[in-house]
Amino acid sequence: MENFTIYNPTTLHFGKDVLANLGLILKEYGSKVLLVYGKGSVKSSGLYDQVKGYLEQDGLEVFEYGGIKSNPVIEDVDGAAEVGRKNQVDMILAVGGGSVIDSAKIISVTIPVTHTGWDFFSGKARAVKAVPLVAVLTLAATGSEMNPFAVVSNHALGQKAAFGSPLTFPKHSFLDPRLTISVPRDYTAYGIADLIAHCFEAWFGNGEASLSDRFVISIVKEAMEFGPLLLNDLTNYDLRARIMFAATMALNGTTMYGRSSGDWGVHSAGHILSLLYDVPHGASLTIVYPAWMRHFKAQIPGRIAELGTRLFDTPLTADQSIDRIENFFLSIGCPVRLSGMNISATSPQAIIDGMVSNKVNGAALKFGEGEYEALVGRFYQ
């Protein structure tokens, strides 16, 4: 077990009608709110009106930035920060999925300074102050509601990068599973895949941590048991709740205590597919994970075999584990090759070039010279 610190200051409000307390909690931070949200669904679902109703009822003054994209881009971060800065907002309310909350984290550290949002990713700026951030979650997937991490794309530079600081945890997050009931089947599946992939990144990270391993297995089993049931019963509150909570626990620290790091090589590679072809994040991960495990199988056969053995409660080899995991992804309608997203006609070289320029790699398992080609080849086979 490695030394570690547990620090997670987010207060999470989970369940039916938790939004009723939203205005009361926001008022603790002042009176001027920057409301940040995505494209379309927040307005069409009525959530936008509901949230504005709560804010106005509690006398809060609302400024807005809408239109955050599902693979969020840095231009929106800077645009929203400008609105927040100009109006001297006291807090940010992010209403949406991981892309909106991730963007809001960078907006929160950009508003108080003269830097651009990308300066935090490039290392030019350090987070020293943040506008308080509160989140209302509408998609079970990234875990952004209870962690400090943000991933944003910069298409001008051809990069998709991650940032996190102790200042970028949401102060409060509101999770009403009913807000996820309108998420369509495919994105529901991508969310399930995303939470499983977060657990796998911990599993394949650095450091031996037996209890955190048990938590990984617990969360993935929860997703594998209730995920398929949910996909056949999309409006079931109880199943939505179980998956929503599993997604939070998959990336709020619980899988990481006693490890020095996760691996994150699969996320690093998946980001290239999203950057180039706007592949949904969860779908990029189900394409990369089987390929990644086959690529590194010779280096960590025992670890892959143990993962499958414990997940499926039967002794499996590394090969069998990979096949079973791949089949699970397929069974919930996730792609495991580029052809599954109808983008098989792409050039492997464009992906390889993106990997080179983004320095795609994991913290535990490293790609050597020329290995991107072998990995990317598996996205097509």
Next chain:
Amino acid sequence: MENFTIYNPTTLHFGKDVLANLGLILKEYGSKVLLVYGKGSVKSSGLYDQVKGYLEQDGLEVFEYGGIKSNPVIEDVDGAAEVGRKNQVDMILAVGGGSVIDSAKIISVTIPVTHTGWDFFSGKARAVKAVPLVAVLTLAATGSEMNPFAVVSNHALGQKAAFGSPLTFPKHSFLDPRLTISVPRDYTAYGIADLIAHCFEAWFGNGEASLSDRFVISIVKEAMEFGPLLLNDLTNYDLRARIMFAATMALNGTTMYGRSSGDWGVHSAGHILSLLYDVPHGASLTIVYPAWMRHFKAQIPGRIAELGTRLFDTPLTADQSIDRIENFFLSIGCPVRLSGMNISATSPQAIIDGMVSNKVNGAALKFGEGEYEALVGRFYQ
């Protein structure tokens, strides 16, 4: 799944040499420290001198209250609060096990007011302000280092009661597993039993929560796998670390999300044994749990059977589950009857009277009229 809130503001520093940052962190809260500790071992182990060295090196002024008992009493809380109040301390540093940290929590809310410590247990006082509390843990057992709960005895009233408030979380807790290496075999086992019992209280509580159930099983399995190894290898850092971390996770909220409450009937009954005969807390729980499960077996046969089945990875009936759990407690040297603590000559009536006056009960499983007699009878059989 019931609605729930996750809120745990404690920063936990876990591993070798984490105490080196102690003074630096305490200085955030001011300059005057009330150092609270127990009887004997903190001084004989050298930890007292080490901690004072860190504090003096960072220019902190230290006031002291030592001698907290292992089943802590309210007189010490009031005595320590008086020292803190008189010297207008800025913070409390608790160095010890659960009894010291529990006491320090009540001290922290008593110092700022004119109430006595017991007023918080009796409901006469509400916690509205607390002196910041930092803990250095020396015993893996109660989980007090990362929760708001405190249990203290009032012998004048014949009561042992629990209190908790959002204000009584430690701000920081320092867990260096090496500080537990000198804990003798019996108390090491009682700590393992205590953490398992905390998980069981969650398991038998109100509300169905599948992921929290998986966490319960994970933590108990961790304790059942590494606990016996540790008891044969008491100076092994890695095993100490695994048990210490499991004890923290057993009562920091992780087992409770989605439940409306734990049961806590076994703790409630165990407190009577500690109150009357100074039975160590963990030992009181291993006496009560088999009796409690046999008592309520007819009401919750499936839940008891499922617990054993999942813990031992083999299909078990409720009776078989209870036998296996009882045998596990015996195998680590914990008592499962009063005779195991050499107190079988006690009067059942004294215990029953204590249960009546303390209104012993659980939140989920309730004792009816005359049922204490049946339960207590099982402590002897």
